[in-house]
Amino acid sequence: MFAHFDFSVIGASLPYLFGQGMVFTVTLTALAATGGIVFGTALAMMRLSGIPGVTHAAKVYVELMRSLPLVLVIFWFYFLVPYIGAWATGSATPIQVGAFSSALITFTLFEAAYFAEIMRAGIQSIPKGQTAAASALGMSYAQTMRLVVLPQAFRNMLPLLLTQTIVLFQDTSLVYVLSLTDFLGAASKVAQRDGRLVEMYLFAALVYFAVCFTASLLVRRLQTRVAIIR
Amino acid sequence: MNYTWNWGIFQEPSPEGVGTYADMLLSGLSWTIATALASWVIAFTLGSVIGVLRTLPSRAANAVGTAYVELFRNVPLLVQMFLWYFVLPEILPAGLGTAVKQLPDAPFYTAVLCLGFFTASRVAEQVRAGIQSLPRGQRMAGTALGFTTAQTYRHVLLPNAYRIILPPLTSEFLNNLKNTSVALTIGLLELTARARSMQEFSFQVFEAFTAATLLYLVLNLVVVAGATLLERTVAVPGGR
Amino acid sequence: MTSTPIPGPSADTPAPSSAAAPADEGLRQGPLVSPPPATASGEAMIAIEAVSKWYGDFQVLTDCTTAVARGEVVVVCGPSGSGKSTLIKCVNALEPFQKGQITVDGTRVKDRGTNLPKLRARVGMVFQHFELFPHLSITDNLTIAQRKVLGRPGEEARKRGLDLLERVGLSAHAKKHPGQLSGGQQQRVAIARALAMNPVVMLFDEPTSALDPEMVGEVLDVMVELARDGMTMMVVTHEMGFARKVADRVIFMDRGEIVEDATKEAFFGQPRSERAQQFLSKILAH
Numbered sequence: 001m002f003a004h005f006d007f008s009v010i011g012a013s014l015p016y017l018f019g020q021g022m023v024f025t026v027t028l029t030a031l032a033a034t035g036g037i038v039f040g041t042a043l044a045m046m047r048l049s050g051i052p053g054v055t056h057a058a059k060v061y062v063e064l065m066r067s068l069p070l071v072l073v074i075f076w077f078y079f080l081v082p083y084i085g086a087w088a089t090g091s092a093t094p095i096q097v098g099a100f101s102s103a104l105i106t107f108t109l110f111e112a113a114y115f116a117e118i119m120r121a122g123i124q125s126i127p128k129g130q131t132a133a134a135s136a137l138g139m140s141y142a143q144t145m146r147l148v149v150l151p152q153a154f155r156n157m158l159p160l161l162l163t164q165t166i167v168l169f170q171d172t173s174l175v176y177v178l179s180l181t182d183f184l185g186a187a188s189k190v191a192q193r194d195g196r197l198v199e200m201y202l203f204a205a206l207v208y209f210a211v212c213f214t215a216s217l218l219v220r221r222l223q224t225r226v227a228i229i230r
Numbered sequence: 231m232n233y234t235w236n237w238g239i240f241q242e243p244s245p246e247g248v249g250t251y252a253d254m255l256l257s258g259l260s261w262t263i264a265t266a267l268a269s270w271v272i273a274f275t276l277g278s279v280i281g282v283l284r285t286l287p288s289r290a291a292n293a294v295g296t297a298y299v300e301l302f303r304n305v306p307l308l309v310q311m312f313l314w315y316f317v318l319p320e321i322l323p324a325g326l327g328t329a330v331k332q333l334p335d336a337p338f339y340t341a342v343l344c345l346g347f348f349t350a351s352r353v354a355e356q357v358r359a360g361i362q363s364l365p366r367g368q369r370m371a372g373t374a375l376g377f378t379t380a381q382t383y384r385h386v387l388l389p390n391a392y393r394i395i396l397p398p399l400t401s402e403f404l405n406n407l408k409n410t411s412v413a414l415t416i417g418l419l420e421l422t423a424r425a426r427s428m429q430e431f432s433f434q435v436f437e438a439f440t441a442a443t444l445l446y447l448v449l450n451l452v453v454v455a456g457a458t459l460l461e462r463t464v465a466v467p468g469g470r
Numbered sequence: 471m472t473s474t475p476i477p478g479p480s481a482d483t484p485a486p487s488s489a490a491a492p493a494d495e496g497l498r499q500g501p502l503v504s505p506p507p508a509t510a511s512g513e514a515m516i517a518i519e520a521v522s523k524w525y526g527d528f529q530v531l532t533d534c535t536t537a538v539a540r541g542e543v544v545v546v547c548g549p550s551g552s553g554k555s556t557l558i559k560c561v562n563a564l565e566p567f568q569k570g571q572i573t574v575d576g577t578r579v580k581d582r583g584t585n586l587p588k589l590r591a592r593v594g595m596v597f598q599h600f601e602l603f604p605h606l607s608i609t610d611n612l613t614i615a616q617r618k619v620l621g622r623p624g625e626e627a628r629k630r631g632l633d634l635l636e637r638v639g640l641s642a643h644a645k646k647h648p649g650q651l652s653g654g655q656q657q658r659v660a661i662a663r664a665l666a667m668n669p670v671v672m673l674f675d676e677p678t679s680a681l682d683p684e685m686v687g688e689v690l691d692v693m694v695e696l697a698r699d700g701m702t703m704m705v706v707t708h709e710m711g712f713a714r715k716v717a718d719r720v721i722f723m724d725r726g727e728i729v730e731d732a733t734k735e736a737f738f739g740q741p742r743s744e745r746a747q748q749f750l751s752k753i754l755a756h
Contacts, residue, residue, distance in 0.1 A: 064447075067404075067408075067446060067447055067450040068408065068443060068446055068447075069408040069409070069410075069411035069412075069422055069446065070408070070411075071411040071412060071414065071422050072411060072422045072425070072439065072442055072443065072446070075422070075425075075426060075429075075439060076439050076443075079429070079435045079436070079439070080436075083233060170304075170305075170306035170307070171306070173306040173308045173309060174306075174308055174412070176308060176415060177414070177415065184306070184308065184309060188312075197312075197316040197317065197320070198316070198317045198320045198321065201309065201312045201313055201316055201317050202313070202317060204309055204312075205305050205309050205310070205313055208304065208305050208306055208309055209301070209304045209305050212303075212304035212305070213300060213304045216300075216303075216304065365599060365601070367597050367598075367599050367601040368601055368603070370559075370564050370597065370601065371595075371597060371601035371602075371603070372603075373564060373587075373590060374562055374564060374590055374593070374595040374597075375590065375591065375615035375619060375663075375664075375667065376587045376588065376589075376590045376591025376592075376615060376619040376620075376667070377587065377615065377618065377619060378587050381618055381619070385603070385614055385618060386603055389603075389605045390603070390604060390605050393605060466604055466605050466647050466649060467646065467647040467649065467650055468646070468647050468648070468649025468650030468651075469604060469605075469647070469649050
């Protein structure tokens with residue numbers, strides 16, 4: 001069936017696929033996950049703060065992001081970020097932002113909405129008695145959060161946060177619409193150049209599957225361990 | 231911000247020759263809705279079957295169900311889209327492959343199949359979770375009354391599981407709706423694609439994206455309202 | 471659903487008399503159940519022979535042998551984890567067992583040729599947690615298996631269901647859903663649901679242990695009435711009052727074994743085993 005296909009094209013392009021493409025994908029995933037979790041945690045705390053304006057603003061942000069397709073959000077930020085940059089720096093003309101920075105900002109802000117929901121559930125899962133006990137010990141709200149609630153919430157939610165990071169890893173392939181050279185972008189460019197679409201896309205699927213499947217198995221193992229500790 | 235807004239742009243004729251930019255976006259909206267609904271039919275049906283497989287007392291059925299879910303969950307949707315669109319016709323027998331490629335509206339059919347199979351893996355997980363959340367005694371009670379396995383699922387387990395998982399199924403439906411935009415990469419002229427071409431032709435980027443955003447928000451609201459209504463209709467009196 | 475007869479092995483058992491009630495049987499006005507056919511009296515309705523069961527390496531039933539005669543009421547008791555619930559679930563093959571054999575009304579439970587759904591349709595079972603179907607009304611709960619398993623016409627199934635509902639004193643609740651009834655009421659409906667299938671034997675798996683104390687009585691009353699009507703019953707329960715009142719025999723289990731199998735009088739009079747004595751003194755202490 002695969003007689004007229006030439007899989008040697010894969011071997012020849014490995015340095016490009018991994019050295020450039022996969023490095024881009026992994027870097028983007030790692031940075032956006034870190035940023036997304038930090039901003040997402042902030043959003044979750046805002047949403048649970050009970051301060052009318054703050055709660056509402058966080059809710060609107062999260063709901064808006066979760067209602068829109070990622071592809072549309074990628075386009076939004078691609079065009080919006082230069083203007084925001086200009087406004088922030090007081091420049092008269094839109095600021096040129098590198099494609100990588102644009103993608104990083106997009107994924108951080110978009111995924112933060114999803115991380116926020118996970119963290120919100122995590123914070124809400126901590127019994128009220130814990131905050132009461134911390135307050136009774138004389139801790140401030142910030143100390144209670146930082147020393148008591150967040151560490152527990154974070155540990156409870158770690159499997160979910162990691163699963164969401166695997167989703168993010170897959171989602172980064174959508175930078176294809178900006179013609180960036182992530183792993184899929186690199187595979188696609190070789191595919192177009194050499195006319196080897198079947199070989200390259202099958203290979204890309206295989207690599208994504210291997211990475212994500214392995215990662216999800218590890219998360220599952222972690223999950224059972226966390227469950228035992230609790 | 232020195233951007234020149236022009237909200238009148240929607241009334242201007244689109245470069246396609248027929249209709250205005252507004253018509254263009256609305257045509258995109260109808261493709262989005264059509265793709266979302268058609269693929270959901272596949273996703274719901276196939277997903278229910280796979281989900282049930284994973285709860286049957288049979289190792290083989292479990293393995294098939296698990297393999298399906300793992301396969302479709304661990305490959306990015308965009309890559310799956312390319313596999314269906316570029317790879318499948320090439321590995322089909324030559325005649326069939328050519329016929330598939332020449333199909334009118336090929337991007338639409340491809341997107342429907344791709345999203346249907348992709349979302350089925352997520353529906354399957356919800357169905358499995360729903361069935362497993364039912365008390366073990368329910369299956370036993372059905373069995374004890376003489377129901378076959380199929381009857382136990384049909385009359386006891388599934389009606390209850392679907393009621394329990396209605397909220398997560400609603401969000402899977404919404405995810406599926408949003409995911410239709412990924413099909414712009416294979417040339418489906420859905421809402422995001424239309425907003426993008428409007429931006430390219432008219433340079434009124436923010437008007438185009440704002441309009442698309444609002445349309446997606448309205449779609450979300452309609453779906454959520456519909457789901458709430460459905461939830462109320464099927465709610466069991468005195469239910470848990 | 472076709473009505474293929476259950477392949478019964480032994481030639482010495484009469485054909486199941488009241489298996490799936492014939493469609494023209496109509497409504498019974500008398501007691502909850504018809505008395506057992508005279509021809510079959512004294513013969514084992516349930517025969518449990520040397521049954522052993524393992525969960526992996528862990529043995530939950532060891533060489534259990536006993537029998538329940540037609541029209542007999544047998545109470546099974548014992549400490550939790552003694553295997554009594556597992557044993558009763560083996561009778562209608564809800565739990566598989568690895569060794570031994572169980573015969574119900576002439577049909578071997580562990581036999582490749584046995585049509586298990588058909589067998590189960592003739593064995594009524596009442597569960598600890600009632601297990602009514604929450605999405606169906608009380609009427610539908612009473613009729614669904616009659617229609618889908620026995621193939622009874624809707625109207626006939628309804629009549630039989632509502633008749634039994636009346637006999638358990640809950641006619642007013644026919645249109646409600648299980649979630650709107652109390653636990654005791656739900657359990658009475660569950661008994662009616664099982665009876666609607668015209669079972670030849672009724673199994674009760676701790677039918678009152680999930681109930682609030684004030685509701686235990688109403689369920690036991692229905693069971694006592696059922697026993698007095700001549701139903702063959704195997705009852706896993708801690709309710710020794712019930713056992714004293716209607717049981718013919720009491721089986722005491724511990725650690726997967728049948729330790730004592732005696733007439734009610736013998737069991738309550740003077741249990742032979744020390745374990746049964748200890749159990750009784752604990753359970754009767756309050």
